[in-house]
Amino acid sequence: MNKPYDVIVVGAGHNGLVNACYLQRSGLNVLVVEKNDWIGGAAVSRELTPGILYSNCSYVCSLFRPEIMRDLELAKHGLQIIAYEGGAVFKQDGDFLASYRNHHAHRREFARHAPRDGEAYERYARDVTRQCRFIQPLLMRTAPDPASLKPRDLGEMLFLLKKFNELTAREMADTIRFWTMSISDFLDEYFEAEVIKAYLAISGIIGTALGPMSPGTAYVLLHHYMGEVDGNVGAWGYARGGMGAITRALSSSFLASGGTILTDAQVSKVLVRNGRTTGVVLENGDEHLATTVVSNADVKRTFLKLVEEPELPGDFVRQVRNFKMRGSSGKVNIALDSLPEFPALPKGSPCIRGDMHFTDTVERMERGYDDWKAGTWSADPFLDMMIPTTIDPTMAPPGQHFMSCFVQYCPPKIRNADWTDADRDAFGQTVINQIADYSPGFKDRIIHMEVRTPRELEAEVGLTEGNIFQGELTFDQLLFNRPIPGYAQYRSPIAGLYICGSSTHPGGGVMGAPGRNAAIEIMRDLKRNASHASPAHEIL
Amino acid sequence: MSMKAAGAASEFWRNPQWKSPFHDRIEALMTERHWYDWAGYAAPEIIDDAELEYFAIRSTAALFDISPMVKYSISGPDAEQFLNHLTLRDVSKLKAGRVQYTAWCDDDGQVLDDGTLFRFDDSTFRLCCQERHLPWLMDTAFDYDVTVREETDEIAGLALQGPTSAALLRDAGIDVSGLKPFQIAVLPKSLGRGHISRTGFTGDLGYELFVDRKSAGALWDHLWQHGTLRGLRAIGYHALNIARIEAGFIVANADFVTSETALRSNRPRLPDEIGLDWMVDLTKPHFNGKRAIERSRQSKSRREVLVGLEIEGNEPAQHAIVYHAKRREVGVVTAGIWSPTAKRNIALACVDARYETGDNLWVEIYALRELRYHKLMKRARIVERPFIKLPRRTLTPPGDF
Amino acid sequence: MKSFDTIVIGAGHNGMTAANLLARRGQKVLVLEASQVPGGMATSSELAPGYSIPSIAHSLNGLDDKTIAALGLAGAGLRFEPDPLPTVCLLPAADPLVLPNGYAAPIPGMAGGDQKNWQDLLGSLSFQAAILKQFIASTPPQPRERSFQLKAEGLKAALKMKRAGKSELREFLRMVLMPAADVVQEAEIDRRLAGLLSFDATLGIAVGPRSPTSILGLYYRLATQTGQPRVPVGGMAAAMNAFHQAGVAAGAVFRFGTPVRRIVVDGGKVTGVVTEGGEEIGAATVLSAISPVATFGSLVGSRVMDTGIVRDVRSIRTKGNVTKLNLALGLRPTFKGAGNGATRLVFAPSVDDVERAFNPSKYGELPEAPCFEAILSAAGDQSVPAGAAYLSVSVQNTPYDLRSGWKKGRVALMKSVMTRLEQFSPGIAKAVVAAETLAPPDIEERYHVPGGHWHHGEWQVDRLFFNRPVFGAANYRAPIEGLFICGAGTHPGGGVNGLSGLNAAREILGAVR
Known part of the structure; x- marks a missing residue:
């Protein structure tokens, strides 16, 4: 029998580690158990071919909350972020649309494609920024339960209403529209050039199982824009050494404050006695005891795999089953x-x-989305492609490069059947062909490649259906609905069992906010001083 | 599929700050190397010596590059009606060959920008302003037979300001003796295709010259050549800013926030709130914001006023807080300088409309002296703008200085 | 110059409703209608000698008894067929599923478990729709408005939810913007019913059942539908004649064949209208019951409006997505499951079928297997010759901007629908006496509705309530003194229910008081 811990965190993803760091720093004795022999979950750098580091899951850093970076001293623990420069959409006619960091260069490039659009961008940027300013304060707060009459929920509801009430009538009307429109319709109200709309629509669909014409995708845009609101210089960037640098810094911070990490330790069950958790049991039979267990796994994995069904209310289990993951x-x-x-x-x-x-x-x-709906990967997929080694040479030997291609759409199953290796290879080939169309000799440069479909994401990182946000970012799964109405405050029907992954508010993107918010709730329940968790930056 | 590069036209990242047609000439004169960004162009803040540059405006002649100003060409049979719809003043009263200082608003009556409207003939206009408005102009033009085109990069502009400017122009072969304030004349053909107008941003005698880009260099050289005996100096924005504050002119997004750029919805202002109430012509046909402005006047919902302040002492009050009775915060100074001509400490300020009578107003100035703040609470008095009024500005024919 | 208190433009059901109410309150009202008959898109026309067929709308589901009474429609001759309108879901290679009376359970021949899931789902949808209904039957609350009315409605809605309990409130807040497909999937209802609900949720709107927010279409149906779906005796033309007669009885003056050229605005105030014939008629109040895009774009003109609202109006998505096929049949065709009464036939076998049919419409293409609903006239219906029948078909996902052009599209669509109908009623093609295809551009031209949209503009969340038709004109008031608007383009939207006419009339009465 192992010595008991105060808290066991299941999963060493970025949210699990953020959560563990805050709890350890409040004086609790925290154990993190990780199934893989490496840590980081989906924020990793792995040497899959000699000398070359792969950010093989998440690939950019934009939303990681600066408050968390500061609280956990991540710079001291080696985290370096390098802002990246511009971007481009290649057009089929041989031209391209560039995006530049410089405001005027950006405007002139837009105007090159449509004179009006160059100047329309200003109003667009203003409107999106207004929405970000409205939503950002909600990221670092626990969502209130609108059906609860507890003073704290009422207080938080009041905060929400107050935020809304600060808007003018026109802004309220626009906010409702923005939250419910498709990114395509939204962009049509500003821009003329197709390529500009295509470029800007990207942020509305990345990671979601929706198309740019689906209502609700304009809101998703915010999940990719929010990083830049509070004058967060260099908000969009690469972590030097790949995304693993984030979780490496987190684990270093965690270990420095006295925490323990156990790798190669797959949890098979969360132990429950009389409606209370007592710890976890690993696949190898080891038991680790703790009165508090926090799961970084997604809501389905946590409650449908790690907890015995009879321990949970039937209605709750039904709602967990209905939670939409939908890898895309x-x-x-x-x-x-x-x-x-x-x-x-x-x-x-x-x-x-x-x-x-x-x-x-x-x-x-x-x-491409229609293909996904029909149960197959997009024949003409959408790629978000970057070459981090162009600004971070530490990831590959001189002259060699690592290229990351995020590909949409790619379903969790192929027409209701499991992926086969042949499917996976064909999918990879589709991607390579698209790049090669715009880059002569591309195929000859390839030394090694790794193709990851939702099957691989689920098997390796444990993301159910390979959903990178641990659940769709649709209205029915946001704020007080995330993951389950009535359980949106990181707690579960089992006393002492919490969840802290992206399945919880405010959701995905390597943000760290769910891990932090969950830690605050746990410290509240355990009556711990939480003053080391700084409040969200004020937005003036 | 073609994979060739789209060409140099799209290499905007290389030089995001463009060079005005006068850039090389200004750079050659520059000792301070103090450039700033004006709407995507490198513009001089100080060329040589800010004080000498200021006195060139008020005592001899000053040359200021206004090429980066955003310019729209507006032409067509409905141009006048379109502009009447767009702007606050009555454009039908603007005769061909004249200039109107004007402003335009959104549906809520909030000011989108101010600027100058040049009327070349019945159906040809140019609108010059600070911010960019192409979508707004095009959407307003929707039902009018009018063509709106952005022409900022094609037209070079120079402001020649100061007491000797008219004489200088005469020496340079440009007769402006009969040119009244806000009047336009065609430039002699030898100088390129362009116009000269008796306008400016200094409150002094002065002119603005606009030519096509390719004639710009020759125009500068021509003026420069005739400027030697007239004390001509190239100036930067630092000097111009002092002169414009003395003249009581406001600058968009410095003295007021334009409504299409504001992130905070309570920041934009009605014309009545920034001293542009005199522009609003409620007797002309429908124009943008009319209904909102009328309603605000009916309900007396004006929240703020823009006023000129004279502040005791000589410490400039830039961005200082305005108090009532030293306690209640009632506004902010948007621009404050020690006026070298009026020899007064002057400022433009946005003040809560309830305090527009100006009784018991104070300004708190934090003056940093060798790492220590001197917190000054100074009495402020609301005064008429302009802070200095020079007869030579409007005298026609202009005096020979 | 003749002068009225209020001029109503357009004698559609909303215009006639408003005119009726205003006249009852003592106003001098003139209704100007471009066509020769009342009803707008909700009337019938003679397709072949002796065949009077519903032009666009073909049932009166949304008109409630309160409205009927308030307008005196019964006195003016409005009658309904006594039998409920059954729905027959046509299924390829299977027997149809028959719903004898709208959604009302039980459904004959359905297993107990499915029956229960169906009833449970209807129960929660009806409850949720009832909450939204509070806000449908009145002027939409304006943001930042703190009126008594809003408080009362909010309180009623809150009480309703409070009474229902925590879990219902949570369920409402979760479901209200969900995709219809997810709702039916979670409820585990019979897949045929899932197909029907997906179709009903998305008919007339450019969304598929898997689009988030598509459940709203179903809420709207439930919130505006009172009791059973109804078919008026004598068809839609008879119903619209009743609206007209009731209006005349109330004292309103109707002029048909009198299109309006423009609304006269002077100094920011409405002073009347000018007809196409050049006649100027004065009124301090004008209520335009036609498409808001036509009202602002053509009748008012952007020259007397501010740029912001012109921009907003131009961003209304007006392009219609439904084509009407009208078939005059020499013989009444037989469909398995359909009896002798009027019958609603729906072809939407599954959620996936509805979604698949939606896909091509996004790109200006026609679906390979279009989903549709059709009304088959009752045996003995007086609007067709003895022994004959009509089939009034609404085909979903047929985009206004058809890339291959509607000239070919009309033929192709008619062919594909006829082929489908043949499967269920062999020989029907031979019974066709006359047929017409009204694609969105045809609807645009015939009914002067830019885009030919049923709802005059997309009925999606971003254009509902205080955003319908646009912010700044959402309380039936245009930003011009004396000008009001109603009709499908305004809150709460389309459907033959008269609600926007009622609400707008109340606003006018409130304003003149």
Whole structure:
């Protein structure tokens, strides 16, 4: 029998580690158990071919909350973020749309495609920023239960209403529209050029099982824009050394404060006695005891796999089953022996050091989504492609490069059947072919590649159906509905069992907020001082 | 599929700050190397010596590059009606060959920008302003037979300001003796295709010249050549800003927040709130914001006023808080300087409309002196703008200085 | 110049409803209608000698008894067929599923478990729709408004939820913007019923059942439908004549064949209208019951409006998605499951079928297997010759901007629907005496509705309540003094229910008081 801990965190993903760090720093004795022999969950850098590090799951850093970075001293623990430069959409006619960091260069490039659009971007940026300013304060707060009459819920509801009440009538009307519109309709109200709409629509669909024409995708945009609101310089960037650098810094911070991490330790069950958790039992039979268990796994994995069904109310289990995961994306990670060329780009263009795309119309994206709905990967997929080694040479030997391709759409199952290796290879080939269309000789540069469909994401990282956000970001699964109405405050029907992954409010993106918010709730229940968790930055 | 590069036209990242047609000439004169960004162009803050530059405006002649100003060409049979719909003043009263200082608002009557409207003939206009409005202009033009085109990069502009400017122009072969304030004349053909108008942003005698981009260099050289005996100096924005505050002119997104750029919805202002009430012509046909402005006047919902302040002492009050009775915060100074001409400490300020009588107003100035703040609470008095009124500004024919 | 208190433009059901109510309150009301008959899109027309067929709308589901009484419609001759309208779900290679009376359970021949799931789902949907209904039958609450009315409605809705309990409230807040497909999937209802609900939720709206928010279409149906679906005796034309007669009885003056050219605005105030014939008629109040895009774009003109609202109006998504096929049949065709009464036939076999039919419409293409509903006239219906019948078909997902052009599209669509009908009623094609295809561009032209949209503009969340038709004109008031608007383009939307006419009339009476 192992010595008991105060808290066991299941899963060493970024949210699990953030949660563990805060709890350990409140004086609790915390054990993190991780099934893999490496830590990081979906925020990892792995050397899959000699000398080349892969950010093989998540690939950019934008939303990680600066408050958490500061509280957990991540800079001291080695985290370096490098802002990335620009981006591009390659058009089928040989031209391209660039996105530049400089405001005027950006405007002129937009105006090159449509004079009006160059100037329309200002109003668009203002309107989106207004929405971000409205929503951002909600990220670092526990969502209130609107059906509860507890003073704290009423207080938080009041906060929500107050935020809403600060808006003018016009802003309220616009906010309702923004939250419910499709990104395609939203962009139509600002822009003329198809390629500009295609470029901006990307943020509305990344990671979601919806198309750019689906209502509700304008809101998803915010999940990718929020990083930049509070003057967060360099909010969008690469972590030096790959995404694993984030979880490495977190684990270093955690260990420095006295925490314990156990890898190669797959939890088979969360132990429950009389409606209370008592710890976990591992696959190898080891038991670890604790009166508090926090699961970084998604809501389905936690309650349908790690907890015995009889321990949970039937209605709750039904709602967990109904929670929509719906993996929609895959990942193709490629090691290259040299930097690929994109002849469409002018020599020296910074776009190669940013995110690149080949989908130049909203219609192509939407058709890709139709393929997904029909149960297969997109024949003409949407790629979010970057080459982090262009600004972070630490990830590969000199001259060689790591390329990350996030691919949408890619279903969890192929027409209701499991993925086969042949399917996976064909999917990978679709992606490679698309790149090669714009980059002559591309295929010859490939040293190694890894194709990850939702099957691999689920098997390796444990994301049910390979959903990168641990659950869809649709209205029915946001705020007080995330993951389950009545259980949106990180607690579960089992006393002492909490969840802290992206299945909880405010959801996915490597943000760290769910882990932090959950820690605050746990410290509240355990009557711990939580003053080391700084409140969200004020937005003036 | 073609994979060739789209060409140099799209290499905007290389030089995001563009060079005005006068850039090389200004750079050659520059000793301070103090550039700032004006709407995507490198513009001089100080060229050589800010004080000498200021006195060139008020005592001799000053040349200021206004090429980066955003310019829209508006033409077509309905141009006048379109502009009447767009702007606050009555454009039908603007005769061909004249300029109107004007402003335009959104549906809520909140000011989108102010600017100058040039009427070249019945159906050809140019609108010059600070912010960019192409979508708004095009959406307003929807039902009018009018063409709106952005022409900022095509047209070079120079402001020639100061007491000797008219004489300088005469020496340079441009006769402005009969040109009244806000009047336009065609430039001699030898100088390129362009216009000269008796306008400016200094409150002094002065002119603005606009030519096509390719004639710009020659125009500068021509003026420069005739400027030697007239004390001509190239100036940067620092000097111009002092002159414009003395003249009581406001600058968009410095003295008021334009409604299409504001992140905070309570920041934009009605014309009545920034001293532009005199522009609003309720007798002309429908124009944008009319209903909202009428309603606000009926309900007396004006929240703020923009006023000129004279502040005791000589410490500039830039961005200082305005108090009533030293206690209640009632506004903010948007621009404050020690006026070298009026020899007064002057400021533009946004003040809660309830305090527009100006009784018992105070300004708190934090003056940093060798790492220590001197917190000054100074009495402020609301005064008429402009802070200095120079007869030579409007005298026609202009005096020979 | 003649002068009225209020001029109503358009004698559709909403215009006639408003005119009726205003006249009852003592106003001098003139209704101007472009066509020769009342009813707008909700009337019948003669397709072939002796065949009077519903032009666009073909049932009167939304008109409630309160409205009927308030307008005196019964006195003006409005009658309903006594039998409920059954719904027959046509299923390929299987027997149809018959719902004898709208959604009302039980459904004959359905297993107990499915029956229960169906009833449970209807129970929660009806409860949720009832909450929304509070806000449908009145002027939409304006943001930042703190009126008594709003408080009362909010309180009523809150009380309703409070009474229902915590879990219902939570369920409402979760479900209200869900995709219809997810709702039916969670409820585990019979897949045929799932197909029907997906179809009903999305008919007339450019969404598929898997689009988030598509459940709202179903809420709207439930909230505006009172009791059983109804078919008026004598068809839609008779119903609209009743609206007309009731209006005349109330004192309103109707002029048909009198299109309006423009609404006269002087100094920011409405002073009347000018007809196409050039006649100027004065009124301090004008209520336009036609499409808001037509009202602002053509009758008012952007020159007297601010740019912001012009921009908003131009962003209304007006392109229709439903084509009407009208078939005059020499013989009444037999469909398995359909009796002698009027019958609603629906072809929407499963959620996936409805979703698949939606996909191509996003790109201006026609679905391969279009979903549709059709009303088959009752045996002995007086609006057709003895022994004959009509079939009034609404085909979903047929986009206004058909890339291949509607010239070919009309033929192709008619062919594909006829082929489908042949499967269920062999020989029906031979019985066709006359047929017409009214694609969205045809509806646009015939009914002067830009885009030919049933709802005059997309009925999606971003254009509902205080955003319908646009912010700034959402309380039936245009931003021009004396100008009011009603009709499908305004809150709460389309459907033959007269609600926007009622609400707008109340606003006018409130304003003049």
